[in-house]
Amino acid sequence: MMGESMALPFWLDALIALLLLSGALVALLGSIGLARMPDVYMRLHGPTKASTLGVGATLLGSMIWFGVGHEGLSAQEILITVFLFATAPVSAHMMARAALHRRVACREGTHGEPWDEMDRLPGYAESSPSSDNQR
Amino acid sequence: MTATVLPIALALFSLSLLLNLYRLLRGPDIVDRILGLDTLNVNAIAVIVLGGIYMDSSLIFEAALLIALMGFVSTVAMTKYLVRGDVIE
DSSP states (O other), X not given: OOOSOOXXXXXXXXXXXXXXXXXXXXXXXXXXXXXXXXXXXXXXXXXXXXXXXXXXXXXXXXXXXXXXXXXOOOHHHHHHHHHHHHHHHXXXXXXXXXXXXXXXXXXXXXXXXXTHHHHHSTTTGGGSHHHHHHO | OHHHHHHHHHHHHHHHHHHHHHHHHHOSSHHHHHHXXXXXXXXXXXXXXXXXXXXXXXXXXXXXXXXXXXXXXXXXXXXXXXXXXXXXX
């Protein structure tokens, strides 16, 4: 459990508390966006940006907590942070590409379909699933 | 101050895990489910890190690192299967 004997300076304690709380709030915001947005392309916005920032703030607070006094900074934490920040955009990009490839329907009232631009690229229209069906 | 904020942060992250689970179960398209699972992974890492602060030990960070690695690999595998029809070409 949390040791009462630790002598963390007040401002450092306040900084860790602020980082943990704001991180949790931002991650919750991203998850609300994931649950409430009307279509896939909008739902991608919430978690891919907000959750990365929220978890990043939480990890930063934890790094300060363990780095000042306790067990010392662990290598795993730095690895998690680096890995998370490197992979989150890649996985978001691949999910968006999968949604475009499957031609998931947009919300009513969207101006133009997201894949219109894609079809104009040479060599891309042949590999799309709709033209596969026509053959 | 951290001791009072920690349960609040854990509660907020649990709420966001529930919201991700809702999207994972309900998601109209398979891409929604993959997105929900990916966000569930990312938030689980944060819950494990908060648990590490709560228990004052960095032992369980190995599990968080493992979830980060496997979560990314599984997301890439599933989306690649959807786009290419095959995971390893």
